[in-house]
Amino acid sequence: MPFLRRVVWIALACGAAICLGAIAFSRGERINSLWLVAAAACTYLTGYRFYGKFIAARVMALDDRRATPAERLENGHDFVPTNKWILFGHHFAAIAGPGPLVGPVIAAQFGYLPGTLWIIIGAVLAGAVQDFVVLFASMRRDGKSLGQMAREEIGKVGGFVALITVLMIMIVLLAVVALVVVNALVGSPWGTFTIAATMPVAVFMGLYLRYWRPGKVLECSAIGFLLVLASVFGGQWVAGSSFAPIFTLSAMTLAIAIIIYGFLASALPVWLLLAPRDYLSTFVKLGVIGMLAIGIFVVRPDLQMPAISRFVDGTGPVLAGKIFPFCFITIACGAVSGFHALISSGTTPKMIMRETHATQIGYGSMLLEGFVAIMAMIAACSLDPGVYFAVNSPAGIVGKTADAAVKTISGWGFPVTVQQMADMAHHAGEVTLFGRTGGAPSLALGMAHIFARGGGGDAVLGFWYHFAIMFEALFILTIIDAGTRVGRFMLQDLLGHVWKPLGRTSWMPGVLGASAFIVIGWGYFLIQGVRDPLGGINSLWPLFGIANQLLAAVALSVTTTILLKMHGPKLMWITCIPLVGLVVVTFAAAYQKIWSPIPRIGFLSQAAQLEAMGSASAGVRAQIFNNRLDAVVCGTFMLLVAIILLDSLRLWFGIIWGTADRRVAESPFVATQLNPEEA
Amino acid sequence: MALLRRIAAGVLELLREIGDENAYARHLAAHGVPASPAEWRKFSDERFRAKYQRAKCC
Numbered sequence: 001m002p003f004l005r006r007v008v009w010i011a012l013a014c015g016a017a018i019c020l021g022a023i024a025f026s027r028g029e030r031i032n033s034l035w036l037v038a039a040a041a042c043t044y045l046t047g048y049r050f051y052g053k054f055i056a057a058r059v060m061a062l063d064d065r066r067a068t069p070a071e072r073l074e075n076g077h078d079f080v081p082t083n084k085w086i087l088f089g090h091h092f093a094a095i096a097g098p099g100p101l102v103g104p105v106i107a108a109q110f111g112y113l114p115g116t117l118w119i120i121i122g123a124v125l126a127g128a129v130q131d132f133v134v135l136f137a138s139m140r141r142d143g144k145s146l147g148q149m150a151r152e153e154i155g156k157v158g159g160f161v162a163l164i165t166v167l168m169i170m171i172v173l174l175a176v177v178a179l180v181v182v183n184a185l186v187g188s189p190w191g192t193f194t195i196a197a198t199m200p201v202a203v204f205m206g207l208y209l210r211y212w213r214p215g216k217v218l219e220c221s222a223i224g225f226l227l228v229l230a231s232v233f234g235g236q237w238v239a240g241s242s243f244a245p246i247f248t249l250s251a252m253t254l255a256i257a258i259i260i261y262g263f264l265a266s267a268l269p270v271w272l273l274l275a276p277r278d279y280l281s282t283f284v285k286l287g288v289i290g291m292l293a294i295g296i297f298v299v300r301p302d303l304q305m306p307a308i309s310r311f312v313d314g315t316g317p318v319l320a321g322k323i324f325p326f327c328f329i330t331i332a333c334g335a336v337s338g339f340h341a342l343i344s345s346g347t348t349p350k351m352i353m354r355e356t357h358a359t360q361i362g363y364g365s366m367l368l369e370g371f372v373a374i375m376a377m378i379a380a381c382s383l384d385p386g387v388y389f390a391v392n393s394p395a396g397i398v399g400k401t402a403d404a405a406v407k408t409i410s411g412w413g414f415p416v417t418v419q420q421m422a423d424m425a426h427h428a429g430e431v432t433l434f435g436r437t438g439g440a441p442s443l444a445l446g447m448a449h450i451f452a453r454g455g456g457g458d459a460v461l462g463f464w465y466h467f468a469i470m471f472e473a474l475f476i477l478t479i480i481d482a483g484t485r486v487g488r489f490m491l492q493d494l495l496g497h498v499w500k501p502l503g504r505t506s507w508m509p510g511v512l513g514a515s516a517f518i519v520i521g522w523g524y525f526l527i528q529g530v531r532d533p534l535g536g537i538n539s540l541w542p543l544f545g546i547a548n549q550l551l552a553a554v555a556l557s558v559t560t561t562i563l564l565k566m567h568g569p570k571l572m573w574i575t576c577i578p579l580v581g582l583v584v585v586t587f588a589a590a591y592q593k594i595w596s597p598i599p600r601i602g603f604l605s606q607a608a609q610l611e612a613m614g615s616a617s618a619g620v621r622a623q624i625f626n627n628r629l630d631a632v633v634c635g636t637f638m639l640l641v642a643i644i645l646l647d648s649l650r651l652w653f654g655i656i657w658g659t660a661d662r663r664v665a666e667s668p669f670v671a672t673q674l675n676p677e678e679a
Numbered sequence: 680m681a682l683l684r685r686i687a688a689g690v691l692e693l694l695r696e697i698g699d700e701n702a703y704a705r706h707l708a709a710h711g712v713p714a715s716p717a718e719w720r721k722f723s724d725e726r727f728r729a730k731y732q733r734a735k736c737c
Contacts, residue, residue, distance in 0.1 A: 217699055548737065
């Protein structure tokens, strides 16, 4: 390495250490958000250059002379050699969902430090490694999916269990993201009108693209964006008009509306609603993330939240549970996400032009996602902590009236007043901001403050708040309709083994039945969340976090098996260490969620407490049943993943002792015909 | 200025890829047919069928 370059990398590594030290040891005084940005940037660059490249060179031995599936199997559809920067953007757009935005906002209750450290370190050592190795493994196996690789490398049991695990996780995921939207829109005519208006806009886009200007996706999306922008302004007018009561909906009404929407969207032709909404939401998502990055650099807000809050002791109002293990499962996708393994073994490996591009696309995209999580953390922590807790704490914890809430929150050492919250709500164009749990409203508020400070001040806060809500709800609803559809396909795939017609995606009774089953599945958990006096997020977000991280454990089991077969035990630590970490964290969290004697944490103890109160009302009976159901779901996740882990361990010891087959299922080497310039 | 132009071209290319416009162009080239409403419908039906059988990320 040339001397000057070596100096630059040493400076970056020192920069990372200094910035991490500054945010870790700063106490009692506010620090600027750029410290977090610099710490993440320096660490990610250093991690990418040294750890990512080490894995690429020493572990995977990426070889540009080897033709990738995109070249060998090119068909113009799935298998297409693609420019690395375009594929990087494509892959990033596919992995960036609501998780890295909402998770850090919820984890901000522990203070900015724990979540930030986990996002920075977890992304480099676990998340990016998982995405990269899965991408590599799939690329060397003609773009096979995680389930197929599990079946081939570990065995039939692993493959089948992986499919069931993904289906169950999908149901919990859809429920929790739907709950985030419900909590963002409850009692908000401006927000509800804006989101409702996106549906006819999407249908208009679908018709435009299908019949009037076929193939003009960018043109159509630009028109759609202008219409959605108009709906944000329209929402402001509606909120001040006599139509406001029509769009002022309760949480239960919103939940039912979203359930009906999910069913219809999964049964309607894809081109009419789902596809145009997906195009639009992807463009808006990338644009808003870019805007937030620029906003943070321009405004450079100070962090108002302390480095470590009193709620590391497990008494947090947003989510109950101690910093270990709950901070790790709350951050979820910002540091490591099992769902990324599905993307890394989906479209992307079929489009990589050269093997060495996998480092930038697999490892680099996850680091960028970590950066998005850091920005979400900054947006949440730049709010006044009193306001943050007033927005994110359910009435069941802080009290049902504004006076009770501010008294409780101020008593925790985070002063806030009724007048302050009223002013904030007035500027944001809302009736109230108390008890808006779920993370989306406080993220929108933080983003709106950053954008408004960039120009316009309080006068434009309402617009930016609802613009941010629109951005969050738009792509969450896309996840709901696409997820319901995908869940239906998975279920039909499974049921087809029982009775063949059920597996046919063209048989209408099978389609409707499977769609209804999936919608009822996530809809049940959504209603449960809406009825939960603790706000729903307290139960459902940990369930989702545990499930998502357990899926990562499945992916890391598969990749550890592959590395063990490739190199023997000497390099398996690369995926095995994150695997052990995730297993410890998720099993500890799942165990506590089931068995903790503290009712706010343990599902069973909460059920027992409710039972001991002796109330025979239907609502309480339903709560008792739901808590027990959540415990069963949590236990099932643990059991399924334990089966895969035990199956993997059996194979690993077999390989190490020489009694099991060590052959990897890679495609044979074929020399590339591409010119070096084509890369 | 040249750098800015290159970045803008790259961003546009990315948006065209995400928006499936590039995939449509490849489809037309591979089948040797001109763009038409019927061809777009054929292409998009096939593409959406494959696209929405895969999980979306959280």
